[in-house]
Amino acid sequence: MDFVGKRIWYFSFSVIIVFIGIIFLIISPGLKPGIDFTGGSTLRLSFANDVTQGNIRTKLSELGHEGAIVQKMTSGEEGDYFIRVGELQLAEKQSLLSSLRESLSPDGINELSFDLVSPIVASETVLNAIYAVLAAVIGIFLYIWWAFRHMPSPVKYGFAAIIALTHDTLIVIGTFSMLGYLFDVEVNAMFLIALLTVVGYSVNDTIVVFDRVRENINLYPARSLRDNANAAIAESLGRSLNTSFTLLFTLLALMIFGGDTIKEFLWVLLIGVVVGTYSSLAIAAPVLFAWENKDFSKLFNR
Numbered sequence: 001m002d003f004v005g006k007r008i009w010y011f012s013f014s015v016i017i018v019f020i021g022i023i024f025l026i027i028s029p030g031l032k033p034g035i036d037f038t039g040g041s042t043l044r045l046s047f048a049n050d051v052t053q054g055n056i057r058t059k060l061s062e063l064g065h066e067g068a069i070v071q072k073m074t075s076g077e078e079g080d081y082f083i084r085v086g087e088l089q090l091a092e093k094q095s096l097l098s099s100l101r102e103s104l105s106p107d108g109i110n111e112l113s114f115d116l117v118s119p120i121v122a123s124e125t126v127l128n129a130i131y132a133v134l135a136a137v138i139g140i141f142l143y144i145w146w147a148f149r150h151m152p153s154p155v156k157y158g159f160a161a162i163i164a165l166t167h168d169t170l171i172v173i174g175t176f177s178m179l180g181y182l183f184d185v186e187v188n189a190m191f192l193i194a195l196l197t198v199v200g201y202s203v204n205d206t207i208v209v210f211d212r213v214r215e216n217i218n219l220y221p222a223r224s225l226r227d228n229a230n231a232a233i234a235e236s237l238g239r240s241l242n243t244s245f246t247l248l249f250t251l252l253a254l255m256i257f258g259g260d261t262i263k264e265f266l267w268v269l270l271i272g273v274v275v276g277t278y279s280s281l282a283i284a285a286p287v288l289f290a291w292e293n294k295d296f297s298k299l300f301n302r
Helices: 004-027 053-062 091-103 120-145 154-183 189-219 225-257 260-292 296-301
Strands: 042-047 069-072 081-084 110-115
Touching: 004 154, 004 225, 004 260, 042 069, 053 069, 053 081, 053 189, 091 189, 091 260, 110 154, 120 154, 120 260, 154 189, 189 225, 225 260, 260 296
Parallel strands: none
Antiparallel strands: 042 081, 042 110, 069 081
16 A cells, blocks of 8 residues: 555645644633643532532632632532632631532532642743653654664654654644633643653654664665555554554543543543554654655745
């Protein structure tokens, strides 16, 4: 099968998906930051009496928390809610709980969890996240450059892998921008951890394909790069799909039986595994061939 011959279709599809994500990044605007990036307090409360999100939000507004976020928890008991407000000290938290109990739930409120993040810690988290992503990208590029140093133009392998990683990252970020715009899904430190995990998974799959390309070039030097790349993708296809499906089944099981605290992490991994498998087969090797075939220079010349 001529995989690299269909590279224009793959590239066009990816550009469309990335473009849609960028549109949502602009109009949202951007990702919806969670407490880890903005600072503040979060509470997970279980109300003994019947309450609604509207009742809780109205009462919080009366107490001076106009921008409070109230979400009904998908797991747990019927009256469990997630509440995010500004930074609360211990006395302020107790006063807030007392007010909610008196007006909304006289039979009691059970505090399931409470987290407090200062704005200073939040800004440090953002800065460290940027450093982590840059370090990962540079490290991956240098490693691939070194690993394929005996191949002609090893730098092209490194850049092709980085393009595939950028493709995966943009699609995951764009998807969560859409989820934030449509369903108020926030991103926090777990999102960054999951994103770096996706980067590692994707580059692992990409290196497997590139290694098959290198092996085919050494075994069949008279064969064209097009044929060697197609053979490498075909030989890696079964392995990549089997690995991805196994991981997807594990993630789905965790989604069903896991708790709310890891749901965002699992969503990033689910999206990233699908996108990473696709990019390793349909983006990385075709980009390498397109570069060798001077497709990009021909496009710019036009």
